[in-house]
Amino acid sequence: MIKKVKNALSGNAEEYHSDLLDPKVITRAEHGISRKDISDNALKVLYRLNSAGFDAYLVGGCVRDLMMGLHPKDFDVVTNATPDEVKDLFKNCRLIGRRFRLAHVVFGREIIEVATFRGHHQSAPEDKSKKSAEVLGKQNQEGQILRDNVFGSIEEDAERRDFTVNAMYYRVTDYTVTDFANGMQAIQNKRLELIGDPETRYREDPVRMLRAVRFAAKLEMEISPTSADAIHEHGNLLSNIPPARLFEEVIKLFISGQGLKTFELMQEYDLIQPLFPQLAPLLVDPESRETQFIKQMLINTDNRINTGQRVTPAFMYAAMLWYPIEEHCQKLMDEAGLNHFDAFNIAVNDVLHRQIQRIMIPKRFTTTMREIWLLQLRLPKRFGRRAYQMLEHARFRAAYDFLLIRGQIEGGTLLELADWWTEFQEVSADKRKRMLVKLREAEGSPARRPRRRQKSKKPSAS
Known part of the structure; x- marks a missing residue:
């Protein structure tokens, strides 16, 4: 598929080639999303961005969960406004991140995360006075993205999403959902699949392997064979992830209400070793006291979370x-x-x-x-x-x-x-x-x- 799109930030028309996307517009009559199910604060962000002349969408996990009849824990917004432009619109906004530049619009305890459409990393322009993608975006020799502040169009942003179920965009102006990568079909088939080549995508960000098992456990989906096989081969790449980032990711894995399912999938895909190298050798025997102890702890933790009790x-x-x-x-x-x-x-x-x-x-x-x-x-x-x-x-x-x-x-x-x-x-x-x-x-x-x-x-x- 070849599309002629306009970069919403640069204003320059460019040829954009992609055989990964097959966008479909789902009208209000064809989906079950209601504004009543969306955070009032997220709606405020969408409306203000639209009023200022920017495109703005709900995207990712919140749209996926709404389409599945679930209740999202948070709401993410994507826009063609740059982080600085978002900050100018909201006094209650702070910019965070170096690897990914994001805007957090703070409403008391609720934070609405606003990201700018991601673009593809390109070679440096001949004019050295201009900021290049090599400056705004950076990858190491193994293909891991170290910096990703390259902005682009909504089509490029969709292709940069990790899983097909996360490439759905809800627009509040006409209540439509644009499904770029057959996410609805993936939901119906209960199959979790990466957008693009799994090896490349895992090398870009090895945390996607952890997200794969977490979503599979949470959404009761099966990881597609091609996406699953690459996890076995590239689990060691998690050692390249900064320890501070892994702390947050591990919390999402085990303190989500599906900790036991997630743990069992991590054992299946050999992901315990790169995270807990001292524990992994003790879990070889599934009937060992060490394995049973971890499982019982996760059963208790899941029960507490799912009954509204606090955990640490x-x-x-x-x-x-x-x-x-x-x-x-x-x-x-x-x-x-x-x-x-x-x-x-x-x-x-x-x-x-x-x-x-x-x-x-x-x-x-x-x-x-x-x-x-x-x-x-x-x-x-x-x-x-x-x-x-x-x-x-x-x-x-x-x-x-x-x-x-x-x-x-x-x-x-x-x-x-x-x-x-x-x-x-x-x-x-x-x-x-x-x-x-x-x-x-x-x-x-x-x-x-x-x-x-x-x-x-x-x-x-x-």
């Missing part, structure tokens, strides 16, 4: 790294002759340091992770006032939930300990005292008698 990434990361810490701790005890407490603390530092090289976990989460881990050593110590003090600890509930999963998977004394703490939280104060007495008797430890304070003798007068 710290708990998920604490679970992912628990058995690598245990294994490294045992190795230090065997090889260096360290006691368990010292070996455990060194293992925590070593495992965290290695993981942060791959995924940059913020300190506010690593602090909580450390507390959850260290409380696993304190939970068995319940004599005297320790049990009561433990209940008052800020991280007790998270540590208890962590222990509960360990007990469910490993059984034995861990399960007994978890059951004891379950009962101790629920019973009356008198019952708690009896539980502690019974525990002391079972351990064979005599009850301590309270010390009597000895009166100090006054020195006799000489």
